[in-house]
Amino acid sequence: AQTVTQSQPEMSVQEAETVTLSCTYDTSENNYYLFWYKQPPSRQMILVIRQEAYKQQNATENRFSVNFQKAAKSFSLKISDSQLGDTAMYFCAFRPITQGGSEKLVFGKGTKLTVNP
Amino acid sequence: GAVVSQHPSWVICKSGTSVKIECRSLDFQATTMFWYRQFPKQSLMLMATSNEGSKATYEQGVEKDKFLINHASLTLSTLTVTSAHPEDSSFYICSASRGVEQYFGPGTRLTVT
Numbered sequence: 001a002q003t004v005t006q007s008q009p010e011m012s013v014q015e016a017e018t019v020t021l022s023c024t025y026d027t028s029e030n031n032y033y034l035f036w037y038k039q040p041p042s043r044q045m046i047l048v049i050r051q052e053a054y055k056q057q058n059a060t061e062n063r064f065s066v067n068f069q070k071a072a073k074s075f076s077l078k079i080s081d082s083q084l085g086d087t088a089m090y091f092c093a094f095r096p097i098t099q100g101g102s103e104k105l106v107f108g109k110g111t112k113l114t115v116n117p
Numbered sequence: 118g119a120v121v122s123q124h125p126s127w128v129i130c131k132s133g134t135s136v137k138i139e140c141r142s143l144d145f146q147a148t149t150m151f152w153y154r155q156f157p158k159q160s161l162m163l164m165a166t167s168n169e170g171s172k173a174t175y176e177q178g179v180e181k182d183k184f185l186i187n188h189a190s191l192t193l194s195t196l197t198v199t200s201a202h203p204e205d206s207s208f209y210i211c212s213a214s215r216g217v218e219q220y221f222g223p224g225t226r227l228t229v230t
Binding site for chain 1: 212223224
């Protein structure tokens with residue numbers, strides 16, 4: 001079974017600074033997707049970024065980038081130039097790619113990020 | 118694109134009654150939808166996978182007779198909490214698959230008194 005571990009329950013950062021959220025996972029699959037989702041106080045889940053395991057290049061989306069280390073099964077999220085609106089719970093998630101298989105996401109427990117003015 | 122709605126956003130019901138929550142994909146068709154439950158300050162817990170035209174697949178420990186799921190069309194899945202009790206009070210979130218990604222509804226807060 002796959003597991004996702006987020007070892008930082010809470011983090012804080014000053015506005016305009018950079019912060020990195022960690023995520024590790026355990027799987028025997030070779031092909032999979034990894035995601036970071038954001039859940040602000042409204043509780044609407046928002047996709048931040050996605051990484052395909054077969055791609056060596058780290059995904060980036062504006063101020064958000066990942067450091068994907070497949071051998072180490074590590075998938076950290078870096079937020080640059082942090083903004084007050086980045087305050088949210090961040091969940092790391094894993095989904096295997098299996099033909100005809102389940103599309104279920106496996107979530108970590110989340111990291112609560114607070115951006116301070 | 119890829120908007121998922123849920124209705125109602127908040128519902129209060131009395132113990133012993135049933136309540137239905139709707140999940141709709143507004144601008145795409147979803148053969149697969151998912152239902153999650155989230156307790157305060159915790160992660161999402163998958164309850165079941167809903168496939169259009171077939172029976173839902175429930176996760177271990179989820180009572181299928183209590184949480185009835187119907188996926189009647191490619192844009193609508195419903196979750197009915199039957200004979201609700203205070204311990205069923207929670208935040209329920211649905212999502213719909215489109216390609217690789219899941220798109221989430223805004224959630225429904227259920228309070229059972």
